[in-house]
Amino acid sequence: MMKNWKIYMYLPMLAVLMVGCAGDDGEQDEEPEDSTSENGVEEVEGGDAVMAISSDPVDLDPHGSNDGPSTIVRSNIYENLVEQTSDLEIEPHLAQSYEQIDDVTWEFILREDVTFHDGEPFNAEAVKANIERAINPDVSNRLFLLDMIDRVEVMDEYTVHIITEYPFGALPANLAHDTGGMISPAAIEDEDNGDTNIATNPVGTGAFTFDSWDQGYEVVLTKNEDYWGEDAHLDSVAIRTVPEQGTRVGMLSTGEAQVSQSLEAANANQVEEMEEAELAVYPSLAMDYVGFNTQVEPFDDVRVRQAIALAIDHEAIVEGLFEGYGSVADSPINDRVFGYHEDLDAPEYDPERAAELLAEAGYEDGFETSIWTSDINSNYVFIAEIVQDQLTDIGINADVQIMEWATFLETTGNGDHEMQVAGWTTVTADADYGLYPLFHTDYQGAEGNRSFYSNDELDAMLESARQEIDEDERIAQYREIQEFLREELPMVSIAFQDNLFGVSSNFEGYDRRSNGKFLFKDAYFTDEEAGY
Structure with missing residues (x-):
């Protein structure tokens, strides 16, 4: 080799x-x-x-934490109705076929030869139990993926209809997400009765x-x-x-x-x-970013966020850190994602203008802050440390704190941070996943919006784009959203890395x-x- x-x-x-x-050795009754x-x-x-x-x-638990290590494990235990292939196509898997039969109704014809690890049959009732659990806010941490689902109807043992509240063309892509993994309905019932914990005792197909x-x-x-x-x-x-x-x-x-x-x-x-x-x-479909808690001073002032964006030398970070295995991020989503804005530029490195914006915001002498990140990815730590150094040029002194992954998720989900360095992967390859949970008011905290950003105008734009049927119109709306975010900067996209x-x-x-x-x-x- x-x-x-x-x-x-x-x-x-x-x-x-x-x-x-x-090879044929003349024996047909034994497998080699x-x-x-x-x-x-x-x-x-x-x-x-x-x-x-x-x-x-x-x-x-596929309806639990939305993190990379968990996904790696769960993807070998659970399977989905549909799967996203390596070339980003959506294909049937536990469903042998599916189609959209009207604007809000999707029909899935299921395989009839599947059983769960505990011997339970996989059928339409199992699908119904799983999706109802996935959209239960008392259970699921990832409602944004499937919260457009109104109900699930069992048509027969191996036929199920999923009805959405409004037209949503990205539903198959969202069902291919880790959240769409099918859990044994017996395990779901046992957990409801307090007899098991799916998070530590998973049962899939x-x-x-x-x-x-x-x-x-x-x-x-x-x-x-x-x-x-x-x-x-x-x-x-x-x-x-x-x-x-x-x-x-x-x-x-x-x-x-x-x-x-x-x-x-x-x-x-x-x-x-x-x-x-x-x-x-x-x-990759991943983006590394510097995020702000926009609910706390001074990051509630857009001028401060813009100043920090201008004080960060994106090119220097990417060239020095990724050595050809990444590129400067000009948006929260990259060019492999449906809805990407190809004409958007990353903030230009301009520390002089950054200092002017800080002064306009009342921070002529800078300020003290902290940047939280996690040890899950050494690149996050390096980005935090480089940004820490670059911000000193405009008088911002930032203390970098490196946390264990679960602690980082919990604390930033609670909004205890000021700045953070992390990443987001638009795993569905659709802009809805890369923008809606990161910036919609309803998903502040652990579900995605760790910037705790809230803007009625943006919320309306995000809701309109996810409900639009026409693909060209969706693209146009997502372009407008990315332009809006480029000005508001609830986070600064840093790099798309391989x-x-x-x-x-x-x-x-x-x-x-x-x-x-x-x-x-x-x-x-x-x-x-x-x-x-």
């Missing part, structure tokens, strides 16, 4: 998942343990894979079943022997929490991990030079999706030496 190559995932992962048939793919690589059946991730999952969770260390998943589709090759997957990036890289070279997640550009060359591993580069993973040379078939899912269903070890 050639070394030092980059896997650019603009193409569907199926291009590298070609599975062939075993191994098979050979069309590219000549031996697919070894069995084995225990390890993925090293940067932070512990928050919970394993996926190719892997939940085995154990040693919180702070690892989640172990085992092969689902009764999976409705093609069986997984692997016996198990351990998704291990390893906060130190250097340790995650080292685990590749020693063979302790087959996949190391969330690498920074500085480590890319190190991985590329490994004989035993390769660098996988995924164009996702970098290290992958063992003898490990193939994994499928990393732009919506944050990382699928091990088709992953396998090869017969090739990995160089250990």
